Amino acid sequence: MKSVTLKLPEMLEMGNDELAMVMAARLYELGKVSLGQGADIAGVSKRTFAELLGKYNVSIFNYPSSDLSRDVANA
DSSP states (O other): OOOOOOOOOTTOOOOHHHHHHHHHHHHHHTTSSOHHHHHHHHTSOHHHHHHHHGGGTOOSOOOOHHHHHHHHHHO
């Protein structure tokens, strides 16, 4: 796994765990990582990651609306 070093303002009151979760949630939302990979980045279990996604306004159902429309039409 890659390591990243960031310089953040001192006034940003976020610990490393929360920063990792923010990054993991955003990467998951963008479809760049799977649920398991996001959990690994955040340092939590898949279940915990899935539960925490709501706190960051990220849906666990990372499913494009175009696919959903096609699935409904095929049903």
